Every structure is written in C-alpha cells, then in structure tokens.
Amino acid sequence: MQHLMTEKFIYNAVIITPKEKEVVFKMPKLDPIAEFRSDHAKVRDMLLELIDAVSKKDATKALEIMIRLDKIGGPHFRWEEESLYLTFEKFFGRQYLEYLLGVHDRIVKRGRELVEILSKGKISEEQAKILPDIIRSDILSHPIECEGIVLFAEKLTQKELNELAENLERIRKEDIPLLEWAERIKDAEREKRGLKARVLA
Ligand SMILES: [Fe+2]
Numbered sequence: 001m002q003h004l005m006t007e008k009f010i011y012n013a014v015i016i017t018p019k020e021k022e023v024v025f026k027m028p029k030l031d032p033i034a035e036f037r038s039d040h041a042k043v044r045d046m047l048l049e050l051i052d053a054v055s056k057k058d059a060t061k062a063l064e065i066m067i068r069l070d071k072i073g074g075p076h077f078r079w080e081e082e083s084l085y086l087t088f089e090k091f092f093g094r095q096y097l098e099y100l101l102g103v104h105d106r107i108v109k110r111g112r113e114l115v116e117i118l119s120k121g122k123i124s125e126e127q128a129k130i131l132p133d134i135i136r137s138d139i140l141s142h143p144i145e146c147e148g149i150v151l152f153a154e155k156l157t158q159k160e161l162n163e164l165a166e167n168l169e170r171i172r173k174e175d176i177p178l179l180e181w182a183e184r185i186k187d188a189e190r191e192k193r194g195l196k197a198r199v200l201a
Pocket residue numbers: 040076080142143146147
C-alpha cells in the first residue's frame with residue numbers, strides 16, 4: 001500500500017508541469033463559500049441554544065454562549081465588510097450593502113445590551129419572555145438573510161473566490177472578537193472604503 005501511494009505521488013509529481021504546480025500551490029486552502037455557510041450553521045445553533053438558555057433564565061449559560069458568538073462573529077462580520085459584501089455588491093447594489101452594514105450595527109448594539117444584562121447573573125421573568133423575540137428578530141434574522149447571498153456565489157470568478165479565501169485566512173488569523181472589532185476597527189475600515197451604514201431602528 002505504502003509502495004503504491006509513493007508511486008502515485010511520483011506519478012502525480014511527474015505529470016504536473018512547473019506552471020501547473022505554481023497554480024496548485026498558490027491556490028488558497030479554504031473554500032470561502034463553504035466556510036461562509038459553515039459559520040452560519042454554527043451561529044444558527046448557538047442562537048437557538050441562546051434562546052433556550054434565556055427562556056430558562058440560565059444567565060451563566062447564556063453568557064457563555066454570547067462569548068462563543070463574539071468569537072465567531074468577529075472574523076465573520078469583519079470579512080463580510082472588508083471583502084465579501086464588496087465582492088457581491090455588483091449583484092445586490094450599494095443600497096443593499098448599506099442596509100447589511102446597518103444590520104451589523106444593530107446586532108452589535110443588541111450584543112452589547114445582552115452582555116450587559118447577562119453579566120448581572122440574573123434573568124428576570126419579563127426578560128425571559130421578551131429577549132427570545134429580540135434575539136430572533138434582530139440577530140437570528142441575519143444568518144437567515146446572509147445565507148441568501150450564497151445564491152450569487154456560483155456567479156463569482158475563480159479569482160474572486162481566491163481573493164475571498166485569502167482575506168478570510170488573514171482575518172481569521174487576526175482573530176478579533178465581534179465587540180472589540182466594532183469598537184476599534186469597524187468604523188475606520190468603512191471610512192477607508194467609503195462605506196456608510198443605513199441606520200436601522
Ligand atoms: Fe454572514
């Protein structure tokens with residue numbers, strides 16, 4: 001078996017020309033659309049868990065889920081704003097892009113409010129009733145909508161996909177959580193790109 005694998009490797013190595021080899025080794029390791037969708041699925045599950053924990057007034061568990069959401073949400077939102085949305089803008093236009101940035105701002109606001117409430121270590125009866133609907137309408141609605149953007153993915157070129165993957169790799173390596181990104185990076189990066197968010201209620 002080992003012998004056969006070695007032979008196959010040598011065979012492959014022989015049939016790849018230097019030019020082809022250059023292309024193969026330059027290709028990013030990530031499939032950006034698969035990563036995009038996988039993040040949404042993870043966030044979906046965490047938000048469902050969060051709704052459950054809040055309904056059961058389990059502030060400790062809810063706060064622990066918020067920390068996980070902060071960690072995954074930071075690189076995801078940053079990549080969307082610095083790379084993905086701009087790549088898809090040619091399909092959905094500037095106005096929709098500004099709306100999506102407004103949605104990010106609203107999620108950040110809700111995230112801060114939730115952390116503040118949960119940090120007190122207690123969820124009141126009233127909060128346990130109201131918060132799940134706020135999480136559903138203002139936060140869970142985003143991964144639902146964001147998944148819809150995938151509709152245009154097959155219209156992207158390989159070059160665009162490679163750039164998306166490279167940017168995702170860079171941003172994930174920097175690994176900045178959501179609320180920290182919102183505090184010190186978001187607005188400056190938007191300004192650099194001439195982007196402004198639509199203000200949402
Ligand atoms: Fe997203």
